[in-house]
Amino acid sequence: MSNTAKGWLEPLVDKITHSYASDDRTQRVGKMFLPSRSTIVELIGLIRQLLFPGFFGHKTLTDDGVRFHVGSLLGRIKTGLAEQTNHCMCVERACGECDDPERCRTEAEKMAEGFLNRVAHIREMLALDGQAAYDGDPAAKSVDEVIYCYPGFYAVMAYRVAHELHEIGVPLMPRIITEYAHSVTGADIHPGARIGKSFFIDHATGVVIGETAKIGDNVKIYQGVTLGALSFPKDERGRAIKGLQRHPTVEDGATIYANATILGGDTVIGEGAEVSGNTFITKSVEPHTLVAHDVPRLRMVAKRADKAAESKD
16 A cells, blocks of 8 residues: 555544444444345245245246245245344344354244244235225226236235234344335335235325324225324433324225325224325324315416516516
8 A cells, every 4th residue: 555545544544433433323343243134135025926926936836836836935935034033133132242042043933934824814915905906996907917016015015024024023124124115116114003904005105104003904095195193202311202102093994095194193094084185184083084175276377368467567
């Protein structure tokens, strides 16, 4: 290294490494390594193949070969899922040198098995979601098209996978999965939200569903809908208190149209209610109620006449 390079490089290295030492929140030097985001994304792809055989991955499956295909996928998913779960547990527990690495690996393997035992249930829920999308969208030509093409359905699939992992106690990974789905679909669904059967998100882009939101069966929402928090109760240190109901409840059969914003843990959208687009709601809505703005008054002026009036002025 030349003296010129040393002249600018060494002080800069000193400055940056000093910043590492001065703020432990933004560095992991000397700590257990994080789970692999790219590996988890690959696992989503494998799980998707398991959920929808013949749609993704091997598309020429036969009745004779499907058992081998499923067995192969299960082996690959379990190995990868257990490994990444183990890393996620280390992050959550702030492990240094683990006192009992075998115990952690065994716990991670049990979690992976627990998730795989829920795959049939996830498939049942997604079949209903796909049918709901087909029934609710006149542009959909088939459930196959929904599964293969619709970003809203992909976001719901990722949520259902992440939610099951969340329910069995896998840390961090559920959020990685739903945030990846957010990045590719525009729909941000927290894995902790509770969503019932036959759920349909049309168009997906801009949808936000918070951690403590509760959504019943046969609910349909459109792009830009937010189910968010109205305020965050804080502790004596000024930090948001965790675990409280902060997000709305949407009961069975409700429909929420584009760009509606619904806020607050005490806010309930009643069964069968319809919430029109661009509404802002912080109070509960009675069942079978239509919520809408008064029709806005539009003004239409001929462009030529408008210009003539301007010239006279």
